[in-house]
Amino acid sequence: MKLGFSPEEEAFRAEAAAWLQAELSGPFADLRGITSLTAAPDRRRAWERRLGEARWGCIGWPEAYGGRDATLAEQVIFAEEYARAGAPPRLNHIGVELAGPTILAFGSDEQKARLLPPIARGEQLWCQGYSEPNAGSDLANVRTRAWRDGGDWVIEGQKVWTSLAQFSDWIFVVARTEPGSKGPKGLSFLLVPIDQPGVTVRPIRQITGDAEFNETFFDGARTAAANILGEPGQGWQVAMALLGFERGVSTLAQQMGFRNELDAVIRAAKANGAARDPLIRQRIAKAEIGLRLMRYGALRMLSGGTGGAEGNGAAALTYKIQWASWRRSLGELAIDVLGIAGEIGDGAEYGFGELSTLFLYSRADTIYGGTNQIQRNIIAERALGLPREPRGDIG
Amino acid sequence: MRFSFSDEQAMIAETVRSFFAEQATSERTRAAMETAHGHDAELWRSAAQELGLVGLALPEEHGGSGLGQIESAIVAEAAGYQVAALPLLSTALAVRALVAGGTADQRARWLPKLASGELIGSYGEGGRIDGGRLHGRIDHVPHGAVADLFVIAAEGGVALLSRDAAVVTPCTSMDQTRPYARIDADGAAVELLADGRTAIDAATRVGWIALAADALGGAQACLDRTVDYAKERVQFGRAIGSFQAIKHRLADMMVEIEQTRSAVYWAACAADEGAPDALLAAHAAKALAADTYRFCAGNMIQLHGGIGFTWEHDAHLFFKRAQSDATLLGTPEWHRERIAALVGLDEAA
Ligand SMILES: Cc1cc2nc3c(=O)[nH]c(=O)nc-3n(C[C@H](O)[C@H](O)[C@H](O)COP(=O)(O)OP(=O)(O)OC[C@H]3O[C@@H](n4cnc5c(N)ncnc54)[C@H](O)[C@@H]3O)c2cc1C
Numbered sequence: 001m002k003l004g005f006s007p008e009e010e011a012f013r014a015e016a017a018a019w020l021q022a023e024l025s026g027p028f029a030d031l032r033g034i035t036s037l038t039a040a041p042d043r044r045r046a047w048e049r050r051l052g053e054a055r056w057g058c059i060g061w062p063e064a065y066g067g068r069d070a071t072l073a074e075q076v077i078f079a080e081e082y083a084r085a086g087a088p089p090r091l092n093h094i095g096v097e098l099a100g101p102t103i104l105a106f107g108s109d110e111q112k113a114r115l116l117p118p119i120a121r122g123e124q125l126w127c128q129g130y131s132e133p134n135a136g137s138d139l140a141n142v143r144t145r146a147w148r149d150g151g152d153w154v155i156e157g158q159k160v161w162t163s164l165a166q167f168s169d170w171i172f173v174v175a176r177t178e179p180g181s182k183g184p185k186g187l188s189f190l191l192v193p194i195d196q197p198g199v200t201v202r203p204i205r206q207i208t209g210d211a212e213f214n215e216t217f218f219d220g221a222r223t224a225a226a227n228i229l230g231e232p233g234q235g236w237q238v239a240m241a242l243l244g245f246e247r248g249v250s251t252l253a254q255q256m257g258f259r260n261e262l263d264a265v266i267r268a269a270k271a272n273g274a275a276r277d278p279l280i281r282q283r284i285a286k287a288e289i290g291l292r293l294m295r296y297g298a299l300r301m302l303s304g305g306t307g308g309a310e311g312n313g314a315a316a317l318t319y320k321i322q323w324a325s326w327r328r329s330l331g332e333l334a335i336d337v338l339g340i341a342g343e344i345g346d347g348a349e350y351g352f353g354e355l356s357t358l359f360l361y362s363r364a365d366t367i368y369g370g371t372n373q374i375q376r377n378i379i380a381e382r383a384l385g386l387p388r389e390p391r392g393d394i395g
Numbered sequence: 396m397r398f399s400f401s402d403e404q405a406m407i408a409e410t411v412r413s414f415f416a417e418q419a420t421s422e423r424t425r426a427a428m429e430t431a432h433g434h435d436a437e438l439w440r441s442a443a444q445e446l447g448l449v450g451l452a453l454p455e456e457h458g459g460s461g462l463g464q465i466e467s468a469i470v471a472e473a474a475g476y477q478v479a480a481l482p483l484l485s486t487a488l489a490v491r492a493l494v495a496g497g498t499a500d501q502r503a504r505w506l507p508k509l510a511s512g513e514l515i516g517s518y519g520e521g522g523r524i525d526g527g528r529l530h531g532r533i534d535h536v537p538h539g540a541v542a543d544l545f546v547i548a549a550e551g552g553v554a555l556l557s558r559d560a561a562v563v564t565p566c567t568s569m570d571q572t573r574p575y576a577r578i579d580a581d582g583a584a585v586e587l588l589a590d591g592r593t594a595i596d597a598a599t600r601v602g603w604i605a606l607a608a609d610a611l612g613g614a615q616a617c618l619d620r621t622v623d624y625a626k627e628r629v630q631f632g633r634a635i636g637s638f639q640a641i642k643h644r645l646a647d648m649m650v651e652i653e654q655t656r657s658a659v660y661w662a663a664c665a666a667d668e669g670a671p672d673a674l675l676a677a678h679a680a681k682a683l684a685a686d687t688y689r690f691c692a693g694n695m696i697q698l699h700g701g702i703g704f705t706w707e708h709d710a711h712l713f714f715k716r717a718q719s720d721a722t723l724l725g726t727p728e729w730h731r732e733r734i735a736a737l738v739g740l741d742e743a744a
Contacts, residue, residue, distance in 0.1 A: 001404060001465050002397050003664045009396065073396045270744035278732075281740055285731035288738050289658070289679040292672075296657040299398040318650045379649055380642035384622050387637035 003299075005073060013077045016056070020085035023050065034088040035257070035354055037212045041167050044091040048122030058096050058120045061104070065112060066120025072302040076252065083256035090253065091167060095119045095126035097250035099172060102242040106189075106230045115191070127168040129159040129192075129216060130239065137374050139174070140184040140236065144218060146175035151225050153177075153190055155198070155218040161368070165201045165214040168194055173218070174239050177232050187235030191227040198222060208360045209350035246369045247320040248301065255294050255323055258330070262291055264355055265334050274337045283333045290326040297322065314383035321375040324365040331362030398660070400469075407466055411473040414446060419479035421709050427480035428571035434515075434541045435480050442481060443512020449486055450510030452601075453494065457506035463667035464601070468608035468659055475612030478712045480572040482515045482538035484605050489516025491601040492546040492553070496594025501555065501586065505544060517542035518598060522580055524551035524587070529561070529580040537723065539576025540565035546588070546598065547578075553591030560584055570719040572712060602724045603677045604662050607684035610720045611652070611659045614684070617691040617713050618648045621698050635698075644694055651687040658683045675737050682730035685721035692717040 005013070024032045028047055034040060051057040052066065060075045061067025070078070090096060100119050103112060118124040135141040144157025155175055165171060171192050178186030194201065198221030203211035230238040266284060269275040275284070301316045334355040335342045342359070345352045352360075366372045380386040400408060418438050427435040443449040452467045453459020460466075467487070474483055490509050493502055508514040517539050522531035524547075533547055540563060545556040560583035568574035588594050622645055625636030635641050662680035665673040692714040696703040703710040721727060 001400055001660065001664050002668070003661070003670065004668050005396050076396070266738060266740065267744070270740065270742070275740040281735035282728060282731050284738065284740065285682075285734035288675075288734055289683055289731075290654070292661070292676070292679060293654045293657045293683070296398065296661045297654065299396065300657055303397050303399040315653045315656070318653045321646075321650055322654060373643070376643040376646035377639070379646035380636075383649060384618075384642075384645055386622065386625065386642050386645065387634055389639070390637075 005077065009073050009077060012074050013081060016078050016081045017085065019054065019056065020081055020087060024085050024087060031088045032086045036210065036357070037089050037164070038210050040088070041091060044088055045122075045125070045167070047088065048090070048092050048125070050122070052120055052122035055120075057122050058100060061100065061116065061120060065116035076299065076302065079253040079256045082253055083259055086260065089257070091164070092119065092122060092125045093254075094128050094164065095124065095170075098128060098242050098245055099126040099170070101245045101250070102238060103229065105241055106238050110226070111229070124169045125164070125167055126170045126172065127162050127165045127194075129162055129171045129173040131161045132158060133160055137371060139239070140187075142174050142176060142187065144173060144175045145179070146173070146177050146188065146190055148225065152222045153225060153228065155190065155192060155221040155223070157218050159216040159218075161204070161213045162201070162216045163213045163368075165194065165216050166203055170194060171199075171216065172229070174235050177235070184236035186233055187239070188232045189229040189235040189238040190223055191229060192218075192221060192223040196221060207363065208357055243370065247375075248316055251323065252298050255298065258291055258294070258327060261330060261334075261358055262287055265330065265337055268334070268355060269337045272337070272339070272341075274339075280333075280337060283336075287326070287330055287333060290329075294323050294326065317375075317379050317383050320369060321366075321372050321379070324372060327365045328362045331359040335359040398664070404465060404469060408469045408473070411446070411448065411470050412476070414442070415473045415477040415479055419474065419477035419481075424478055424480045424572060424712065431565050431571075431574065432541045433480045433538065433568070433572050433574040434482060438479065439481055439512055439515075442483075443510075449483070449512050453490060453506060453510050457494070457502060458510040459506075464604055464663035465660065465667055467601070468604060468663040471605045471608035472612035472659070475609035475716075476616045478572050478613060478616070478709070478716050482517065482541055484573065484602065484609070485517035485536075485538040485542060486515055487605055488518035488598045488602050489544060489546045492518065492588065492594040492598035495597030496553065496588040496590040496592075498589040501588065505555070509544070514543040515541050516544050516546070518546045518548075518602075519578060520548045522547060522549040524549045524554055524585060527584060527587070528582045529554065529556060529585045530582055531580060533578040533580065534575070535723075536576045536578055537573050539563055539578060540574065545578065546594065547585065548591070548595050552587045553594050554585035554587045556580065556583060556585050570715040572716055573719055599724055600666065600674070600677050603681035603730070604659065604666060606720045606724060607655070607659045607662065607680035610684035610688035610717065611655050613713050613716055613720070614648070614652050614655060614688045614691040617688075617695040618645065618652060620709070621645060621648075621695045624699055641698060644698065648691045648694055651690055655680075655684045655687040675734060678730040678733045678737070681725065682727040682734070685717070685727045688713075688717035688720055
């Protein structure tokens with residue numbers, strides 16, 4: 001067990017920090033400190049390309065696909081420096097952290113060579129077509145259908161809560177390809193270009209006032225037969241593997257950004273005197289502890305061991321609920337530190353400062369990627385071996 | 396950077412886990428509890444002499460194995476998992492105080508005997524030292540009734556007190572696996588340590604991590620035993636572990652435990668590496684582990700129903716040790732208040 005970094009790793013840190021510093025105080029200075037997921041999309045698209053050009057976009061990937069074969073320590077370091085530099089949220093988070101690793105795991109050589117480099121270069125942005133009006137937690141209930149027509153798949157149906165679809169080039173769609181099938185059987189994992197007449201994207205306004213997610217309609221949408229990941233009927237396994245990435249350390253970079261959020265809360269508390277309130281001090285200390293432990297929890301997962309008893313990787317199942325709950329509490333702490341001032345925006349548009357927005361936005365963290373309740377079911381069943389939840393319909 | 400056990404650490408973990416599972420059984424712990432000393436002397440001998448667990452983190456020149464806080468935490472976690480009735484913590488406090496702040500002569504005289512388990516150590520705060528003599532009363536001395544040598548942090552200095560120089564009275568203690576004693580020192584002769592401040596700082600830091608590791612093991616045991624019970628116990632025609640209210644509580648216990656595991660080994664590793672955040676890590680581990688253990692032990696009683704409230708069931712052993720782990724060497728609130736200061740809440744805006 002060793003937490004310190006080697007001189008080579010520290011050299012890597014210096015290199016990453018210097019590059020980020022140069023970009024974000026030079027050509028991309030306007031993006032520094034942006035935390036909104038929808039702000040400045042064109043500039044952030046340019047930023048994705050810049051990252052890709054300099055091969056900082058997907059450093060953990062193999063070099064052949066535009067990565068750097070970076071070690072886990074280097075990935076941690078880059079995520080830390082990215083946050084420290086105040087770099088903006090990745091517009092292609094879903095491509096880089098979810099689609100990419102899933103294509104690496106399930107794609108044919110042809111698919112990897114065709115689909116991965118444009119993600120690494122920041123040229124093709126992705127979004128996630130899982131949820132539907134009647135398939136949320138119960139994802140296996142999807143009704144969107146797809147069938148073969150000549151050299152294409154044709155897709156018919158509706159997805160909902162599709163984050164960032166308005167900026168994306170591709171969407172991965174979990175669709176039913178065996179007519180009459182139910183539940184996890186008969187599903188396929190299709191990769192569909194968004195810019196075509198059969199796909200319509202309509203933004204949905206959220207409690208923040210902003211519209212990050214959308215309804216996505218498929219009305220005779222088409223994609224080439226080659227754009228299926230895994231075999232027809234194997235969609236559930238692929239979809240679950242992707243969720244494994246989503247609930248695991250994919251959010252490392254995002255969590256490193258949480259440091260900036262907690263620092264902002266601490267600054268606000270010192271500025272308005274809340275830092276003298278013993279109860280606020282307790283909550284800030286709790287937040288600090290939780291933040292540090294996200295880092296060490298991630299390091300444990302990345303190190304492959306569990307730093308403790310089990311050694312079966314079950315600990316990783318606790319990660320999503322841990323960071324989601326932590327951030328929601330941070331949002332509550334933030335607004336309590338601000339007091340009424342936090343409930344008042346400064347423009348005519350509905351919208352608030354960073355910490356008030358955090359209070360609102362963090363309600364979503366415990367919902368997307370599997371709600372806290374679903375995470376508890378998963379932990380109870382997969383890690384602790386307790387009986388599975390009964391279904392009300394297909395048994 | 397590699398945040399997982401080395402092969403050697405994994406082997407130590409394996410060894411101590413099976414050692415405590417075989418030796419620190421509920422029967423033997425309960426026998427030790429009956430004596431009011433909370434001390435299983437035979438277990439202590441084998442832990443110290445056969446496995447060398449007491450001297451694990453002691454420099455080799457003093458009869459130890461020269462290992463670090465990570466290995467010590469592994470041992471404390473395994474002992475905690477069995478709520479073993481052993482003066483491991485109290486001895487570690489005395490040992491660490493001597494290593495950090497004792498004179499060369501004091502270290503040479505006492506450490507080998509403490510390492511071998513021949514002598515038991517403990518630590519207390521209170522009293523007043525004046526002209527080489529200790530006056531007053533020192534409360535809350537863990538495993539004090541079986542200790543031979545005390546490090547006392549008193550007004551006027553930090554000193555070594557030997558058992559026969561003062562009156563030691565066992566206290567009826569809620570946690571009988573680590574009972575307290577009271578020392579009345581009516582002018583007992585003591586030997587001052589060379590550097591008292593350093594001794595206390597080092598001892599308490601080690602103590603925080605040891606208590607956190609004990610709590611981690613205990614909390615994990617609460618979870619494991621309650622999961623087993625939830626799979627067996629049937630009500631309304633189904634295992635109670637199939638009720639979501641119960642599944643979710645057990646899941647929450649695991650979430651807290653896994654964070655606590657990160658905290659304990661972060662704190663231990665940071666201490667061994669002398670990392671800049673080592674102090675913050677130790678406070679974090681102690682605060683979180685105490686809360687986690689109390690949460691898990693409380694749930695253990697609740698999820699067992701009536702049987703969990705009996706003396707016969709082991710749930711209360713964990714519940715009481717959890718309370719003691721939380722209050723000994725600073726409550727979670729105190730540790731968090733230290734963290735609040737460390738993150739700069741008192742500095743100018
Ligand atoms: C900001 C945001 C972004 C999102 N982005 C995307 C995206 O990009 N792509 C995408 O596909 N989806 C996305 N989602 C959707 C998200 O994955 C779903 O909202 C989530 O899985 C829950 O599904 P649901 O909304 O249908 O709620 P439901 O499943 O209807 O849940 C309602 C309530 O019931 C509880 N519940 C349901 N089942 C159980 C059970 N078995 N046991 C106990 N409690 C249960 C839930 O925990 C919840 O509290 C996003 C959601 C949000 C909020």
